[in-house]
Amino acid sequence: MGDKVAMQFESIGFRHKIPRPKWYNPLNKRKGAGISQANLSISEGEIIGLVGTNGAGKTTLLRMISGILPLEEGHAVRNGTPLGIESLRSMVGFMPEQVRWSSQQTIRQTMTEFSRLRGCSIQSALDVLAVVGLKSRVDASLDSLSQGMRQRLSLAVALLGTPEILVLDEPFNGMDPVAIEAFKRLLRSLADKGISIMISSHHLSELDNLIDKIALLHRGQLLAHGSTESLQSSLGFEQMTEIVVDKEIPDSLISSLNVLEHIVNEHEHRYVIESGHHDLLKALIERKFVVSTWRVVPPTLIELLCAATGLDRESIGMEVEQSSMIPLRTIGSEEE
């Protein structure tokens, strides 16, 4: 991950137009939900996970970053210079959530068509197919592709013209676990080559071992943005550790710790404690405990959102039904 900023988005905003017909104007529209005042900085070669619940505005923000939706407020900046929409599009490769590629057209013809739209050579477009593992299917018709292959083709189209930023909207939808792992490895290798990647998901677990930073989105507002550790720290999260041992840990070892959970199964005891207690591990080993699990438990999306917004779980769960944007607490500042 490099420190050089690939692109910055300053106070960008967009509101969807919702049809609101009136008898004197059947085409009347009003402004609906959208993105408000989002600030985002993307460094070279970093992978940012954009997380939020359904309806949080992930797809809208990604479409804005890709130049599909206009920036009604704010602007994209590169090296201190504001970018026009077409320059933005030429620097960003976009992979939508699901593209049902279907026609008698072959992969070769599709790649040729998009290479012309992108302005890159046809040979480079065919080379990209090798990167996503579709080179052997280059003459297959789009109708014959499986869901996973369609996802790969979408990624190949997004990679055309060597974009500096790759924007992926829920790329793991419809993929099996094996394909997800392969896809993650591919994304990591792209990031290692200096391509910045922005990837959205409503499951934090999907982004495990992949992302360098998290951007937390809720009701059209970018609540927090930073590395997982810094975000947890700024949100006041205590790190938690899950321990599974073969027998009950005596009080003498555990009384000074904050035990959040203790579940007894037939052959094991599962504890969740606040982290940072490496002495405990040493003591358990010395006392011949069989420690089958010792892992840091990451916070769930709902826990992060609760911490970031100050809302409780029930209110967060209602969020999808509320389309209007309301001011929410911003990290490091007073509640609005």
Added chain:
Amino acid sequence: MTPARRMWHLAYALGRERMFSTRMLIMLPILLLFIPGMAWGFADPNLQLPADQLPETATETMFLASIGIVFAGTMAAVIIAHDGISRDRTSGVLEVRLSQPMPRWRQGIVLIFGHWSSIALPVTALLLASMFLVGYRSDMWIPLGDAVVYIVAAMLVLLWYTVFALLASSIAREQGSAIAFSIGLWFLFTLLWVLFTTLLAALNGVAVGDTQDQGYLIFEGRIDLLSPNGVYHHLLETRLDGVERGVSAFGAYAATILWTIVPLYFFQRRLNRLVP
């Protein structure tokens, strides 16, 4: 590769794909029946028409046969282009297209030219065949100037319907609405226009009982400027003698320019604001 060359390749690929599509195969017998079929029929030496209005020149025969373009050619243009954008919107491909750096006005031209060429090329071939049939059957050959105007006018009316269909396709969120809008427009201009004209004439106190009445003909000629089919016929009439429908050749050319520019402008504007 220059942007113009890239646009040409894209439009060529799109036009080729549409020209050899299943729907074109279905439309082809209809086009054959309506375009060369009508020319063959109107070139019959034993032709019987109401009020003994028999064509005296090849240009007049082709004028009568132009009803094939109005009915089948325009319908084919609508059917070819009605899902030009809505199909990609439904499949998600539109989102990928809109994220590409090629300016949207260029993408718009590719869409128009690709769809239009897929119908324009077969229709041009059929028109040339029609002219040959008329010459062969009636021994009256259409002058080159008239033939050029005839083909250019047909290409223009196909272009207008293609743009209407693409515009409808860009507005509709799903394919049903897109085809309903396009076919509805075709229905209005092709089948309902006489009713609309008669109604307006009656409201304006023009005698509507006699369609040969000069007052009605002039009124109808002016109202026809509001219809693409009407402007198409005005263009063809610039090559006919003794036609007086209250619209000069200049009026017909001005209407042609407006019918070309205005829908193109609205389509391009729509494309610039298009969201997936």
